[in-house]
Amino acid sequence: MQKSGGDWGIVGVNLMTPPKQREIFEPQGFAYTAVSLAPEGIEPQVIPVLNDVLDAPDDPEAVLSLMADPKIKIVTSTVTEKGYCHFPSTGKLNREHPFIIEDLKDPNKPKSALGYIVRALDRRRKAGIRPFTMMSSDNLPNNGHVVHAVVVELAGMIDPELQAWIEKEVTFPCTMIDRIVPATKPEDIERVAQLTGVYDPVPVMHEPFRQWVVEDKFVDSERPDIGAVGAQVVEDVTPFEHMKLRCLNGTHSSISYLGYLAGKETIYDTVSDTVFAAYCKFLWEKEIIPAVDAPPGVSLEEYTAALFERYSNPSIRHLTWQIAMDGSQKLPQRILETVQEDLDAGRPVKGLSLAIAAWMRYVGGVDERGNPIDVRDPLAEKFKALSDAGATPRDKVEALVGVSDVFPKALQDNKDFVEGLVAAYEGLVEKGARAMAEAVVK
The missing domain is CATH 1.10.1040.10 (N-(1-d-carboxylethyl)-l-norvaline Dehydrogenase; domain 2)
Known part of the structure; x- marks a missing residue:
């Protein structure tokens, strides 16, 4: 955002509570500390890219309304492999998954990441709004194809016309992200506070190495210039x-x-x-x-x-x-x-x-x-x-x-x-x- 300009920002969405993430992030202006853990020492950096953080279980309507807003160009998902409610051996949607069953009950109260994606896309379709690009950031081979398949399958269970619209209009670029990020422990929080003089309950500890490879497959040409900071935008991930x-x-x-x-x-x-x-x-x-x-x-x-x-x-x-x-x-x-x-x-x-x-x-x-x-x-x-x-x-x-x-x-x-x-x-x-x-x- 700093290097390429443009009025860009990020809203984080937490699908699982507790803990409630908004209550943690809001007092510190939605900034957090990223801490590079090199053998020769650690290096903290304040990351101010978040505009807001929403806790979906508290207010699902706020999340759906935001995702249906035409200003939202890209939706990314980092929900781990199990968050896609599918069978890893086949890639098929697990239709008996408790979250999927909940997703089908009420269009205004989805449970899974897939439920929010499909219901938000349906709102955009009905309002005549272009869809967002749906980009997975999880460790799945052909993650874009995997997410495309389960999103389309869930949409077909809701409305065949929605399924056809998603097939035609939405893009699901594949990505590969490589950086070792250990789970943050209480002693990490104390260490960062001692180092910076500022208490941050949500620092991200990571190795210095980073690699982000993204398939050049977006709904809209208007997007942040991720290549400006080293991301590789390629034809085939x-x-x-x-x-x-x-x-x-x-x-x-x-x-x-x-x-x-x-x-x-x-x-x-x-x-x-x-x-x-x-x-x-x-x-x-x-x-x-x-x-x-x-x-x-x-x-x-x-x-x-x-x-x-x-x-x-x-x-x-x-x-x-x-x-x-x-x-x-x-x-x-x-x-x-x-x-x-x-x-x-x-x-x-x-x-x-x-x-x-x-x-x-x-x-x-x-x-x-x-x-x-x-x-x-x-x-x-x-x-x-x-x-x-x-x-x-x-x-x-x-x-x-x-x-x-x-x-x-x-x-x-x-x-x-x-x-x-x-x-x-x-x-x-x-x-x-x-x-x-x-x-x-x-």
Whole structure:
């Protein structure tokens, strides 16, 4: 906004309460502190781009009215993978999801992000107003296509004419955003207050690295010049998102499950262990890079070397438990698609199979020392019941592989893949995560 001019601003919308975000942001003029966590020290910066913050459950009409306002040109969504109320293995809308059921009841009181998007677009259509561009910022492959599919499906359940209008008029650009942002902890808030002399209850802690790639596919040519500050506006985001989802997110999830089981609190703690460092590099070299087409001008070897340096930043306290959340929503695009491509090409997947087995043990709810795990996942109860019902590692693996919300049929039917998971799970039980990671690399 500063570099390219124009009367632009951002309104944040919080869909879930408590806590009520407007009560937090309003006293500080809707500004917040972004804190860059570099190995050599931290650097705070006040970010004043927000005009307002709305808590949707308190006043859904205020949100819908705003989204229907022609001044709104772009709506972005950062709601995590599970926020799209879909089946990750198929991309289809989960029509039985409680939020979707609520979305259909009252057009003026939607529940999900999708409900607000569809109802707001319907208001614009009926008022003869051009639609907004709908841009996802979540870690989903082809996120624009995913959101397009579920928005169109929900619209069709409401009104076929609305569905047709959205298909014709609305654009859903794909995006890829890469920056490690650990969850803000109370001690972070205290640290920022000491550093700046100002109390900010909502600082954002982040690594110095940043990358934002956006498909050039907007409803309106009038938009902020995001390229002025380094965003890449491209014709095809796919090579960038595949590289990031598989190389970064794929190893992040893999070492988070194994690291957590081994008692490692953070990614930094995990890769500081030479065994897990070697395991991470093994995944890239042997199983992930062979399944990634590099974007033009990018060396995957240099990219992954830079990733390892980012993982090794001692200032970033990115909890393995945080990354392990919502595995049912993450595994299909972060790991399982890579596994399927490797298998189709005849490449072994013992490293990624160990990561999947570690996830299976993790969702069983008990770590290697017999301590309970606070599993956060939309399917947590189902996973726990399936795991508890299994008397042996084989029973547990076969039951969990059978969950079609996560595993595609091609993997469910691949006997060699399933046998590899059983062997990996048995090894985790007998030897532990660290020993199994070491065995993979040897």
